[in-house]
Every structure is written in C-alpha cells, then in structure tokens.
Amino acid sequence: MTSSPDPVGTTHPRLAARRGGTAGTWWSKAVLRSVEEAAYSATDLRRGRALARAGSVGSITVSEGRAVAAVSEGQDAFTVEVTVPVLDDTDAAAFTELVAAEAGRIAALMAGQLPLALVESMEEAGVELLPYGGELGSACTCDAWLDPCPHALAVLTQLGWLIQVDPFVLTHLRGLSRDRVLRDLHRIGRPSGSAAPLAAESLGDSTASGDPDRLDDLLVAEDAAARAAQLLELESPFDPI
Known part of the structure; x- marks a missing residue:
C-alpha cells in the first residue's frame, strides 16, 4: 500500500545553460549513472546531455513518483514525463526511522547533503533510495520509439x-517530499533521543527537549536556513557531470 499522490508537486526554476564539467556529489553521480544505464545508446545520451547543458529544459515540476518538464529542440517543443517508483508505506516509515535514528542526519539533509551511512543503513533494511536504470520510466510527445528518448534523458x-x-x-520522487519528511519526523519525535536532539544540535541549542512545539520551531528554522543556503548556491551554478 502506498500513500496518496501529491497532486501539486514542487516546481524547480529553469536551469541556465552551462558548460560541461566533472564536479558532482557521490549521490548525484549515482543518479546520473542510472541515467546512463537507462539510455539505449551513447548517441542518445550525448544528445540528451547536450540539450540539458544548453538550457533546453524548462522548469521541472517534481511530485511523488514523477517529474514533468518541457524540452525545446530547434523550433519544436516537447512535453516529457519521467517516472520513478515511490516507496511503499513500510519503506517510507523505515526511511523516517533511519533519519531519526542518528543525530545529524536531518541536519545534513537540510544542508543539502545525503549521508552515505544513511543510504547504507537503508540498503541494509532493504530500502532502495537511489534508483537504478531499469526503474526510470518516461513518456514524451516526440515521435521517438525509444524509452527514454533524448528529451527524457x-x-x-x-x-x-x-x-x-x-x-x-x-x-x-520516491514519495517523500520535504514537508512530509519533516512532518513524519515531528510525529515520531520523542524525548529519548531521535528527532528533537538532532534538530537542536544543528542549531547549537543544547537546552531543547522533546517538546513537540519546540521541535516544530527548530525544524521550521532549519528549513528556512537551508532554503536560503540553496538560493545562494544557485546564484553560483555548479559544474555538473
């Protein structure tokens, strides 16, 4: 059983054109490797990367299990939907428990980091967060018969x-929006250790307890700080693979 889908989603602004590069985090490289696995040929992959680097992809709306964007090529424009399987309720609950299980994990996520230890713990629990090539589905309004086509890539x-x-x-994409993760962590917050102390630690507040209102304030403050940091980072584009 899975939770009901998010009907609205989050729209991420169009990314500007950029030159190629080799920089990247371990988790983004893992995701891009899955994109390579999904491609039918190196030619399709190069064409898809060229479109991405040229800024031909419009704003991307991400919701549970899917992302939608328009891609322009020459005088044509196509609508692309890509899909990723969402975690079922059991795996989603395991994710929340594992994030709350160790101080600093939610702070790392809020700061734009994906702890390797968290992903390894999830894999040990049988939960796959990082997708593999065969999980990536797509549909495009172009006439290509391949899935994924270069626009989807x-x-x-x-x-x-x-x-x-x-x-x-x-x-x-896996079914756990930022708001849902924070809400679920708030729900399981308890004085003995998990969510409240790790939120307090990241803010340098050693006096916080497991009080739900206090935890909520801390998470909201972290969220605001993280969003501000991300906006600053977007002002200086990174070099993607």
Whole structure:
C-alpha cells in the first residue's frame, strides 16, 4: 500500500545553460549513472546531455513518483514525463526511522547533503533510495520509439543536477517530499533521543527537549536556513557531470 499522490508537486526554476564539467556529489553521480544505464545508446545520451547543458529544459515540476518538464529542440517543443517508483508505506516509515535514528542526519539533509551511512543503513533494511536504470520510466510527445528518448534523458540529467544541490528532490520522487519528511519526523519525535536532539544540535541549542512545539520551531528554522543556503548556491551554478 502506498500513500496518496501529491497532486501539486514542487516546481524547480529553469536551469541556465552551462558548460560541461566533472564536479558532482557521490549521490548525484549515482543518479546520473542510472541515467546512463537507462539510455539505449551513447548517441542518445550525448544528445540528451547536450540539450540539458544548453538550457533546453524548462522548469521541472517534481511530485511523488514523477517529474514533468518541457524540452525545446530547434523550433519544436516537447512535453516529457519521467517516472520513478515511490516507496511503499513500510519503506517510507523505515526511511523516517533511519533519519531519526542518528543525530545529524536531518541536519545534513537540510544542508543539502545525503549521508552515505544513511543510504547504507537503508540498503541494509532493504530500502532502495537511489534508483537504478531499469526503474526510470518516461513518456514524451516526440515521435521517438525509444524509452527514454533524448528529451527524457535531458530531463533526467537535470534532475540529477537538482538532486546534487537538494537530496529532497530525490526523496520527493520516491514519495517523500520535504514537508512530509519533516512532518513524519515531528510525529515520531520523542524525548529519548531521535528527532528533537538532532534538530537542536544543528542549531547549537543544547537546552531543547522533546517538546513537540519546540521541535516544530527548530525544524521550521532549519528549513528556512537551508532554503536560503540553496538560493545562494544557485546564484553560483555548479559544474555538473
């Protein structure tokens, strides 16, 4: 059983054209490797990457299990939808518990980091957060018979770039939006250790307790700080793979 889909989603602004590069985080490289696995040929992959780097992908709207964007090529424009399987309720609950299980994990996510130890713990629990090539589906209004077509590969490539800056883009695709993660952490918060202390630690407040209102204030403050940091980072574009 899975939770009801997010009907609105989050729209990420169009990324400007940029030159190629080799920089990247370990998790964004893992996502982009899955894009490589999904491609039918190196030619399609190069064409998709060229479209992504040229800024031909419009704003991307991410919701639970899917992302939608327009891709322009020459005088034509196409609508692309890419899909990723969402975590079922059991795996989603396991994700929340594992984030809350160790101090600093939610702070890392809010700061745009995806702890390797968290992903390894999820894999040990049988929960796959990072997708593999066979999980990436797509549909495009172009006449290509391949799935994914170069336009879909362009969108998937830019999703990898977005995930590099904000791992919550990845969790959202898996069915766990930022707001849902924070809400679920708030729900399981308890005085004995998990969510409240790790939120307090990241803000340098050693006096916080497991009080729900206090935890909520801390998470909201972290969220605001993280969003501000991401806006600053977007002002200086990184070099994607």
